[in-house]
Amino acid sequence: MNVSINIKWPLIILLMLPFTLAIGCLIQIKHFAPEPLILKKDEIFTLPSGTNYAGLEKLLRRQHLAKKTCWLPWLIKLEPKLAEVKAGTYRLQPGMTVRDLLNLLVSGKEAQFSIQFIEGERLKEWLTVLSRAPYMKHDLHDVTPQTLGVKLGDPADSILEGEFYPDTYLYTATTSDSAILKRARQRMKLMLLKIWEGRAEGLPYETPQELLIMASIVEKETAIKEERARVASVFINRLRAGMKLQTDPTVIYGISEDYHNSITRRDLMTPTPYNTYIINGLPPTPIAMPGQASLKAAAHPEESEYLYFVADGRGGHVFSTNLASHNQAVRKYRQGHDIRGNNE
Incomplete structure (x- = not known):
């Protein structure tokens, strides 16, 4: 009787061993899925086209993104939907788990830059x-x-x-x-079409392109939102009066690589298609990329009689309706500029 019992126990243990191992593997797999990735900061992860789960396991191991990656194929066999990963470039974040990673790759929601x-x-x-x-x-x-x-x-x-x-x-x-x-x-x-269709009446533009050109000049002349419509009014008034625009940014654009941080009298006298001290009307193309505020200013200039403006030394401009007042504002600006220069 005792001999029979002693023989049965090893047999029972041998029969239960596969079941025990299966349970142990299942536990390991279940623990692997919620395990956090090894990340201290956001990281970009690229899954090449044609990569299967075996290739994914190698990538995770090589890039040290997860521990015990050997369980990945078993997890995917246990949950086949996790194998439907899509190639792409993804953003991984601290706190993400292996399951989060797989769900992200299945979703195909690539990183946005x-x-x-x-x-x-x-x-x-x-x-x-x-x-x-x-x-x-x-x-x-x-x-x-x-x-x-x-x-x-x-x-x-x-x-x-x-x-x-x-x-x-x-x-x-x-x-x-x-x-x-x-x-x-x-x-x-x-944007240009919408603004063109809603523009003020009587503007001296024949095409949306001319409005775009004016907007680019306004954009380069002032960074102050409240000044844009007034700056536009100066150029509109000059166009209507048949005056040259005489705007420095167009001159700078025309000489391009020859410009060295300060405009000279020689630059003003250099003939280019963009030199509005020489040509009449608008230059042939825009001189920069205007934003919405400058486009609106060009389409809805302030109603004014201003024909001139000059920097005030504080980031803004002084506007004038006549040359005498403008020259006085220029002298004042230069005096202030010289005083600051001597104090520096």
């Missing part, structure tokens, strides 16, 4: 910002403002300055820089 285009900047500056944007498909290599039009499907002689709306744009790692510019261009087209 942002790029900011600032009003008043030129197209060449925006192209530099685009070229440095991380996690973006760069298909505008070596493109210049002069060659961008062809890349975007425009005629070879197209100058696209001013045609893109300044704002912050979100993108994923699958977005190209040309796609961002197309989006910004469409935004500007819609």
Whole structure:
């Protein structure tokens, strides 16, 4: 009797061993799923196209994102829906668990990045910002403002300055820089059309493009929101009177690389298509990317008789209706400038 019992116990233990191991594995898998990822800060994780769960396990192990990654294939076998991961670039955050990661990869909600285009900047500056944007498909290599039009499907002689709306744009790692510019261009087209249709009556513009050009000049002349409509009124009044606009930012745009932080009398006398001290009317294209406030100012200028303005030395401007008053304001500005310069 005792011999029979002694023989049965090893057999029972042997029979129960697979079941015990299965229970142990199930417990390990269940503990693995809610385990936090090894993250101290946000991290970008890219899952290449065609990666299966075995490849995902290798990525997690190589990038030291999770412990005991050997349980990942078993977790996915236990919960097959977690195997339906989508390739892409994702943002992982501290506190996320392995299950959170898998659910994120299954959802396909890729990381969003942002790029900011600032009003008043030129197209060449925006192209530099685009070229440095991380996690973006760069298909505008070596493109210049002069060659961008062809890349975007425009005629070879197209100058696209001013045609893109300044704002912050979100993108994923699958977005190209040309796609961002197309989006910004469409935004500007819609904004300009809306403002053009609601513009004040009697303005000396024949096309929306001329309003856009005026808005770019206003954008470069003042950063003070309350001044924009008044600055626009000066240029509108000068156009109506047949006077040259005589605005320095257009001169600077025309001489471009030859400008060295201060405008000279020689610059004012240098003939370019943009030198409004020489040409009549508006320059041929915008000189920067205007924002909404400058577009509205160009479409709804203040009603005034001002023909001149000069910096007041405090960030704003002094406006004048006649040359004598303007010259006096210029002398006052120069005197104040000289005093500050001598004290520095």
